[in-house]
Amino acid sequence: MEDDTGERSSFVIGLIENRAKEVGVAAFDLRSASLHLSEYIETSSSYQNTKTLLHFYDPMAIIVPPNKLAPDGMVGVSELVDKFYSSIRKVTMVRGCFDDTKGAVLVKSLAAKEPSALGLDTYYKQYYLCLAAAAATIKWIEAEKGIIITNHSLLVTFNGSFDHMNIDATSVHNLEIIEPLHSTLLGTSNKKRSLFQTLKSTRTAGGTRLLRANLLQPLKDIETIKARLDCLDELMTNEQLFFGLSQALQKFPKETDRVLCNFCFKRKKVTNAVLGGIDNARKSQVVIGNIIILKTALDALPFLSKVLKDANSYLLANIYRSVCANEKYACMRKRIGEVIDEDVVDARVPFVARTQQCFAVKAGIDGFLDLARRSFCDTSQAIHNLANKYREDYKLPNLKIPFNNRHGFYFNIPLKDIQTQGKLPNKFIQVAKHGNSIHCSTLDLASLNARNKSAAKDCYLRTEVCLEALMDAIREDVSVLTLLAEILCLLDMIVNSFAHMISTKPVDRYTRPHFTENGPLAIDAGRHPILESVHTDFVPNNIFLSEASNMVIVMGPNMSGKSTYLQQICLIVILAQIGCYIPARFATLRVVDRVFTRMGTLHNLESNSSTFMTEMKETAFILQNISERSLVVMDELGRATSSSDGFAIAWSCCEQLLSLKPYTIFATHMEKLAEVASIYPNVKILHFNVEVKNNRLDFKFELKDGWRHVPHYGLLLAGVAGLPTSVIETAKNITSRITEKEGKRKELNYEAYEGIQMAYTVAQRLICLKYSTQDEDSIRQALEHLKTTNLQNFR
Numbered sequence: 001m002e003d004d005t006g007e008r009s010s011f012v013i014g015l016i017e018n019r020a021k022e023v024g025v026a027a028f029d030l031r032s033a034s035l036h037l038s039e040y041i042e043t044s045s046s047y048q049n050t051k052t053l054l055h056f057y058d059p060m061a062i063i064v065p066p067n068k069l070a071p072d073g074m075v076g077v078s079e080l081v082d083k084f085y086s087s088i089r090k091v092t093m094v095r096g097c098f099d100d101t102k103g104a105v106l107v108k109s110l111a112a113k114e115p116s117a118l119g120l121d122t123y124y125k126q127y128y129l130c131l132a133a134a135a136a137t138i139k140w141i142e143a144e145k146g147i148i149i150t151n152h153s154l155l156v157t158f159n160g161s162f163d164h165m166n167i168d169a170t171s172v173h174n175l176e177i178i179e180p181l182h183s184t185l186l187g188t189s190n191k192k193r194s195l196f197q198t199l200k201s202t203r204t205a206g207g208t209r210l211l212r213a214n215l216l217q218p219l220k221d222i223e224t225i226k227a228r229l230d231c232l233d234e235l236m237t238n239e240q241l242f243f244g245l246s247q248a249l250q251k252f253p254k255e256t257d258r259v260l261c262n263f264c265f266k267r268k269k270v271t272n273a274v275l276g277g278i279d280n281a282r283k284s285q286v287v288i289g290n291i292i293i294l295k296t297a298l299d300a301l302p303f304l305s306k307v308l309k310d311a312n313s314y315l316l317a318n319i320y321r322s323v324c325a326n327e328k329y330a331c332m333r334k335r336i337g338e339v340i341d342e343d344v345v346d347a348r349v350p351f352v353a354r355t356q357q358c359f360a361v362k363a364g365i366d367g368f369l370d371l372a373r374r375s376f377c378d379t380s381q382a383i384h385n386l387a388n389k390y391r392e393d394y395k396l397p398n399l400k401i402p403f404n405n406r407h408g409f410y411f412n413i414p415l416k417d418i419q420t421q422g423k424l425p426n427k428f429i430q431v432a433k434h435g436n437s438i439h440c441s442t443l444d445l446a447s448l449n450a451r452n453k454s455a456a457k458d459c460y461l462r463t464e465v466c467l468e469a470l471m472d473a474i475r476e477d478v479s480v481l482t483l484l485a486e487i488l489c490l491l492d493m494i495v496n497s498f499a500h501m502i503s504t505k506p507v508d509r510y511t512r513p514h515f516t517e518n519g520p521l522a523i524d525a526g527r528h529p530i531l532e533s534v535h536t537d538f539v540p541n542n543i544f545l546s547e548a549s550n551m552v553i554v555m556g557p558n559m560s561g562k563s564t565y566l567q568q569i570c571l572i573v574i575l576a577q578i579g580c581y582i583p584a585r586f587a588t589l590r591v592v593d594r595v596f597t598r599m600g601t602l603h604n605l606e607s608n609s610s611t612f613m614t615e616m617k618e619t620a621f622i623l624q625n626i627s628e629r630s631l632v633v634m635d636e637l638g639r640a641t642s643s644s645d646g647f648a649i650a651w652s653c654c655e656q657l658l659s660l661k662p663y664t665i666f667a668t669h670m671e672k673l674a675e676v677a678s679i680y681p682n683v684k685i686l687h688f689n690v691e692v693k694n695n696r697l698d699f700k701f702e703l704k705d706g707w708r709h710v711p712h713y714g715l716l717l718a719g720v721a722g723l724p725t726s727v728i729e730t731a732k733n734i735t736s737r738i739t740e741k742e743g744k745r746k747e748l749n750y751e752a753y754e755g756i757q758m759a760y761t762v763a764q765r766l767i768c769l770k771y772s773t774q775d776e777d778s779i780r781q782a783l784e785h786l787k788t789t790n791l792q793n794f795r
């Protein structure tokens, strides 16, 4: 659509990425004066997430930093724009314009929203890339359009990636998704691992990266989640397929995904003028190594095809259709076979790899290359002859001649051989002790090494010239290579991580979660995915949240398992939304768009905030950013200030959350908070069962309905911790007087709201039946039952 200025679109987009493949996007809408900030991890090497965003905004100009080769073979955002959005105006601004600190200051002063709602103080680090993009975008707009944006006028929103669940940095930390809390806090190694570490049995760096990205931003699209779960179902029921796939993946060199994406880049032509530079030789060596890896990967494809031929699940069948049955791969392999020697393989041992690379191209294609190879063979032979000579001359039968890329060939002589000789002859130089042997060289070896290296360099440079036409032909079909790279990463994650983890647990410990659009979040006998392997007797627990009962308040003494339970629910939801089975007997979930947690009580030293201020900033951010589809877990909100203010804050936050309708789990020690449930029927109270035996607390870790007063649990624990008896006795007297008064008030409240409670219970059951997958007869029966029981209750 054209606007008044004749521009097709009113959006200007700033784009920047970092080495960890996180992308920051600032989308400025000139028409509505709004700024949409997004920051996410790019999960695919073809920049699918960024493309979705660019497609959505359809901008008139894209601002990027100068072109720079992205690490790990990814096409940098700048090249992405050149390649796929050449019709859109591209503006390159120097990196200095992408200043995150300036961006934060600008956004704070221009935004119409409260700074607390933006969460910039608390989440500054999480936003830094999109803030950098915002700084450049705003600077360009002001200069280009000759305008100045008025303070507090801009509507600023923050989105992650469109297709993914958002988890803020604090929640990632609280939930121990990537790092366990203890190791970062105390610098100690702890038995407890993070979710990422538990799942990290991927084989390739690409698979590991994808797993990490998925855990940080799980999926939101039910169909994609279901496709992954269907694939897991098939792998769990078809052993042959599972083992076949694991085997097939092992046939691909580990760095395949990185190398395949490298073919997107074209190097400057190797001319005679540049021939000879050592740096060029190294780059040529990389090109040859890449071709060899591509050849090995293409050779592994037929086995993958054989394994996937009869796969039924959509995901695997689709991989078979798009990759295995795609003739382009076979054509490419044939084309490689015309130039590259059939026997060349990808090797890890440095000298074998060097030899493979020197002899990669078939003999007779290039005369100069054949000459360089002869020289390479001669010098290699001369080096081995030299070693033989030293063995005899100096009576060193165990002298070895290893090779590494840095030093070339060197001698390795066991210390005991030298001791029998008395001393190492003076001929040997650069002597260094390594364990039970010494490493050294001689002038002759150094000279031969130099000649050998120079011959290898000539081989590489000539080989690259021979490969030019082949490389161009491959580049024409580079999209099939990026597709293969993505598929290998995905398979690595699903087979080597998800399926592997499930298969190493006892049967039926992990089950497939079910998903509905708007149904309840119900988990039967859920367990903590990490702690269950630390505690052999881990006690499973349930959760049920629905539209009619969207808040659970969990009560219980210290150490009863509240925080673990909150973390467990979030981790189960995350596992389910990355398309993995979950540690529960049964679960049906509603897709969550954001997970918010308020758990830690750490001082935020960086932002110079007290415990209470950090708590309040995080709570403000949550309350202003949640949607009806979010999951919120709050652990002991309000405990860091005076008890009356803390209680008031906890209560009003509960009320606010109830009005916003996300699914909320609220853990608290404040017994008075149980009264929220008497007033609001959509709140359910649960407590962790604890028995008091001989003045000691016996933790059962079982979650039970309702609220239960455990007398003086704080005092019991304080006693165990060593507080004087006199102090504890006085405290007991005070607390029993307070609880007596409270009890009476609660009874009055309960009577007043009993009617509403009952009506809500009926509504809640009706909602469950609405999303039930049972047959019509059972639902009719259940409705009949509901009718009769409730008529009795109302009478």
Ligand SMILES: Nc1ncnc2c1ncn2[C@@H]1O[C@H](COP(=O)(O)OP(=O)(O)OP(=O)(O)O)[C@@H](O)[C@H]1O
Residues within 6 Å of the ligand: 531, 535, 537, 538, 539, 540, 556, 557, 558, 559, 560, 561, 562, 563, 564, 565, 701
């Ligand atoms: N379901 C469970 N089964 C077995 N052990 C558990 C279970 N839940 C928690 N635990 C263990 O109990 C300990 C205390 O749990 P947690 O920290 O969750 O308690 P809490 O109620 O949040 O305590 P506080 O109120 O003092 O923060 C944990 O170290 C955990 O290992």
